Amino acid sequence: MESKLYEIRSYLSEFSDTAGRSEFAGTYATDEIIGNPLQAFQLVKRLTINWRRIETEMRREDLWKNIEELTDTYQSFMPNHEDLHGAALALVRLQDTYNLNMSDLANGQIYGYQTHVEMTARDCLYLGKHSFNNGYYGYSIEWFEEAMIRAHREGNATASVDEILPFYHMATEIVSTFTSIFGTKSSRLKIVEGESDDYSKYQALCRGETLKTPKEEKDLRCYLTDRGHPLLILQPIKVEVLNEKPSVVMFHNLMTEYEMETYKELATPMLTRARVQTEDNSDEISKVRTSQTAWFSPQSHKVVDNINRRVEAVTGLSADMDKSHCELVQIANYGMGGHYVPHYDYLIVDRPPDERHLAPAREVAAGDRTATLMFYLSQVIRGGSTVFPRLGTKVIPEKGSAVFWYNLYRNGEGIEDTVHGACPVLMGEKWVANYWIREIGQIFNRKCSLDPNE
Numbered sequence: 001m002e003s004k005l006y007e008i009r010s011y012l013s014e015f016s017d018t019a020g021r022s023e024f025a026g027t028y029a030t031d032e033i034i035g036n037p038l039q040a041f042q043l044v045k046r047l048t049i050n051w052r053r054i055e056t057e058m059r060r061e062d063l064w065k066n067i068e069e070l071t072d073t074y075q076s077f078m079p080n081h082e083d084l085h086g087a088a089l090a091l092v093r094l095q096d097t098y099n100l101n102m103s104d105l106a107n108g109q110i111y112g113y114q115t116h117v118e119m120t121a122r123d124c125l126y127l128g129k130h131s132f133n134n135g136y137y138g139y140s141i142e143w144f145e146e147a148m149i150r151a152h153r154e155g156n157a158t159a160s161v162d163e164i165l166p167f168y169h170m171a172t173e174i175v176s177t178f179t180s181i182f183g184t185k186s187s188r189l190k191i192v193e194g195e196s197d198d199y200s201k202y203q204a205l206c207r208g209e210t211l212k213t214p215k216e217e218k219d220l221r222c223y224l225t226d227r228g229h230p231l232l233i234l235q236p237i238k239v240e241v242l243n244e245k246p247s248v249v250m251f252h253n254l255m256t257e258y259e260m261e262t263y264k265e266l267a268t269p270m271l272t273r274a275r276v277q278t279e280d281n282s283d284e285i286s287k288v289r290t291s292q293t294a295w296f297s298p299q300s301h302k303v304v305d306n307i308n309r310r311v312e313a314v315t316g317l318s319a320d321m322d323k324s325h326c327e328l329v330q331i332a333n334y335g336m337g338g339h340y341v342p343h344y345d346y347l348i349v350d351r352p353p354d355e356r357h358l359a360p361a362r363e364v365a366a367g368d369r370t371a372t373l374m375f376y377l378s379q380v381i382r383g384g385s386t387v388f389p390r391l392g393t394k395v396i397p398e399k400g401s402a403v404f405w406y407n408l409y410r411n412g413e414g415i416e417d418t419v420h421g422a423c424p425v426l427m428g429e430k431w432v433a434n435y436w437i438r439e440i441g442q443i444f445n446r447k448c449s450l451d452p453n454e
C-alpha cells in the first residue's frame, strides 16, 4: 500500500512541478504548457502511460470507488497512445528541422528559450525508440546516449543502463552499416521518405538560412497603395514584396483583433484533423499536413462578408463564396510540431494532362485555385513560417497580415515555383485563414493569355 501511495504522490508532485507551477496561472498558461512541445509531450505522457498505471493501482486496491465514474467522464478528453506517438514524432520532427541540440532539449531548452521541463532517462529512452522506429537512426543514438547519462545521474533511476544498452547497440550497428554502404559521415543519419531538393531547402529556410542571392533581394520593397479602390482610399494598404517573379506579397494589417478572435471562435468547435485529397478523389487524414481545420461560410457571421470585401479590394479578384468564385474560409490550427510539407495549392493542373478530366465535377466547375490569400491569425513564438523553397522566400507569421500569390499562369497552367510549405511550430500556436480563389469567377478580373510566362 505504501509503495502505491508513493507512486500516486510522485505522480502528483511531478504534475505540480511542471504544469501546475504558479507562474503558469493565467492566460500565459496556454503558450507555456500547450505551446511548449516538451511540456505537451510530458502532459500527454502523464495522461496516458502514467495515469493508466495509477488507475490500475487504484482499481486493484479499491482505493477509490468512483474511479469508473471518473474514467467514463474523462475518457473522451483523455489522450491515447496514438496521441503520445504523435507528440513524440512531433518532437523528433522539430529536432530534425531545427537542428536542435539533444542535451539542451532534454534540459528543457528550446532554441535558446529556457522552459521548466526536464526529461527523465525514461523519456529519453522513449524518444530514442520513437526516433528509431521512424527511421531517424542517428537521432535515436543521441537519445539513447542522453538516456544513459541521465540513468547514471538520477537518484532513483527511471530507466536502467542495462535496459537502454541493447537499443543503443542496435542503433549504432544500423548506422555503421549504412555508413559503410553509403559512405556518409553524418552521425545524424536519417533514412526516411520524402527527401528531395524542395524538402531540404524547405528545412534550410525553416532553420533561418538565407537562400536568396543579394541580386534577388535587392528587388524586394514595400509600398502603400489604394489600388484605386474606394475601400482603400482612406486607409491604403501596405504591400511588402517578398518575391518578384512569381509574385509573393504580404498585405500588412488586413484584419483587426476582433475579426481574428471571431474567426478563431467560429472555427474552434468545428476543428478536425486536416485531410488531404488522394489520387482517387477521396480524402484521408494527413501525415504531411498535421493541423486541425474547419470551414465556414459568409452566413456564419457578418465579419466574414466584411473580410471578403477587403480581400476583393486588395487582390482585385472576386471572393464571392456563394457563386463559388472562392472556396469557403478554411481555418487551420497548428499545435505542437504542426507542419505542412512542400506542396502546390492547385488541384486540377497538379494532375498529368491526360488525367485532368478525372477531377471531380465540382472542382472543374469552379476552376482551379488561381490564387491563395492566407491570413495569419496568431503570432507564433518560434517556428511556423511559410516557406517557398524554390524562391528562397520565408514568410514569418505576422498576426493580422496576409500573404498572397498566384498559383496559376494566365494560360491556366500551374506555376511550379510556388511550391511551398509550413515549417513546424516550435513554440506557441499557429492559426491561419485560407482563401483559395477559383479560376472561373475571375474571367473579367484576371485576363487570360497564351504567353506561358505571364
Ligand SMILES: O=C(O)CCC(=O)C(=O)O
Pocket (backbone or CB within 6 Å): 332, 340, 345, 384, 385, 386, 387, 420, 421, 422, 423, 432, 434
Ligand atoms: O500554414 C501555412 O503557412 C501554409 C498553409 C498552406 O500552404 C496550405 O494550407 O495550403
Ligand SMILES: [Fe+2]
Pocket (backbone or CB within 6 Å): 343, 344, 345, 420
Ligand atoms: Fe498551401
